Amino acid sequence: MMMAARKLVVLILILSFLSSSADAHDIHYENIWIFKGMYELRPGERAELDGFTVKVHTVDMNNGQPSAILLVYINKDFKESFYVDAAANSEQVYNDELKIDVLAISEGIVSLEAYRQRYEQVWITSIAKTSLGVGDIIEDGGYTLQVAGVTEEGATIVAGSDEGLTEDIYLSGDHRKFSEEFMLHVIYVNRKSREVLLETLRPGKPEIKTDILTGKSTYDSGENIEYQLMVGNNGTIPLHGLIVCTSSSEADVQEEKIQHAGLDPAKAKKFMIPISAPVTPVAGNISIVSEVTGYDYKGNQYSGSVQTELRVRPYISASKSIEKLEKLTMDRDFGTDEYFRISILLKNTAGFPKAVTVTDELDPSLIPYDLESTEWAVLVEANSVKEISYYAKPTTPGNFTFRNAVVQWKDGGKTYTIESGPVEEVFQIHGSMVTVEKYLSPNYALPGEEIKITVNMVNIGDRKVDAVLSDEIPPQFSLVRGQNNWEGTLEAGGSEQIIYTLVTEETGQLRLPAATVDFTDENEQQGSSVSEEMLLYVEDMPGSSQEEKCYEEMTYTEDAGEYTETGYEPEKPDIGRLKAAGFMVSAFITLFCTLAIIPAVAYLYINKVYE
């Protein structure tokens, strides 16, 4: 029993010790006039202040001293009216709860500051509980505290500052405010150990922290931006009279100024500010700046600002999508099994219709179906989407990639261009296709000279095919060696080369017909390919082997791929010796006559002079 009573006493002592510090919570608070903001009000305008409403009823500018009648409401119930001016009647207090301080009355506008009486935290612990013995000194904020002695009457503490020394006796729980900037709180005086447990307090400060949330970083022209401004108070005392000002050079901020009563420490408030992205023909960045201003209980101003940049797309945007479709069995032209459906989606986010030109350049192996060109002039209505859709058939199997569609339009005399997003997918077209190419060597020959014909066949499809090559030999040629026909199987990607040699006694420009390959794939799909027709020039005079060599070396090359070079002078080999001789004689005579004009004139002139 005794043991339990002793424990209870100890518990009570511990609780009382702890409660002494809990009592100290009260000294952090003060009943003070809290600055609630500054307002400029015209007659009829009002300021909302935490349940109070201050309304300017009338403004009298006619007298020497301008005056106004202010009405005070609590929860929209009229309570009292005040006559105010900027001189003797500038400060009015309603029921020790609301203080109105009129700064000026000019041009019909009443400028006033509003204060609310409130029990609010002001003091913040600066030096936490510290135990000091007699003679110990601590310093804080320009003040020096020394425990001079501990007696039965209490602890004698000497406080020193620039203003001098102050000595006082403190009991447990006593506190003293030395100025508006410093307070001493003696928590416990231990007379036995002659120690003092104390703490110091100083006024706290609010601190504005701002952060922006925009949802996404890129917006369409004219789109509503999800702009959220998070304002937090990272300080130690409440913040009052918050004003959030938002501005942007390009975007349309619909609520540029927002007011908020206050923000307690460690609290945050989210402001939703409606902003519309600008309507622009070119993509660009916009900058949005928010400035937050607030006040502490004394009216000291604190501010913070935050800026963000957002990307705005042009009001015309385009996207391109490709869909690969299976051909019907009956309609498998070009030896391919699939075709493409190409969709271009045009979006106009502006509030006006716009005529645009859309160009979609296709791979040369793709043929647009039922279209003359892949260029369209279309009108896209305001805030609407327009789709251009067409089909394209691949002429060969293989892999296909697509370029971006290009959209052009005019705005304000300038032309703007955008491209659709890239189509990165590679589309594979299945099918059967054999290409055939025919070459001659040499392209220029003499009668009786051997001409080598090379025919290359390549299966560029993805299926095995049975192919038949037929390459006719014109009657003026005779086959010397090799075979001009071939029949066999070509694997996917496989190739075959046929070489044969011809000879002719004919002269002039001779035509060699195109080689044809007919093929049938595993699915019994048939197709054929034709090479280009070849031309051979045969000289009309039998020449020596030296002449032939010289001609080939100087005029033509063995490689048939360079045959196109002859396109510069295609008629050259047709000139016979007589024609050439005639041409040379005429050229010589022309030169002679041209050069002889001046001497002839001079001759005639001189003869005439001397006559």
Add this chain to the structure above:
Amino acid sequence: MEFLAFIGSAMLFATFALTVLFILVMVSSRLSMLILLVVPLLAVIILPGTTLAFLSYRHFLFADGLVPVNNFHILVTVWSTLLGIIIYTEFLTWYLKSGKKKLAGSQKNRSPAQIRGMLNRSVLKAKEILAKRG
């Protein structure tokens, strides 16, 4: 290879031009003109393939491929140059001959003996210089 072809063509044309000039100086201007025409003409008639191939051989392409320069162009250039030399040689020779005669004839009665003597001395001096050079 192209460079060698150009060197070969240039040597051929140089030989041709020097031959024509030699004949012009040593034999006759009319014969040199005839050779100027006849040599290429005979080449075309006798070896048409080779000659045409030679004349049509392209050495250069000027102005981004717009102006090709073949051996034929070089032949025409050589022709025009040598023709010019031959024609003006003939003309100047005639002028100097006929002009001197006519001038001498027209001023015969009026020219004093001193002037005639001076002219004769000048002509003789010129002849001496030419004889030394020749």
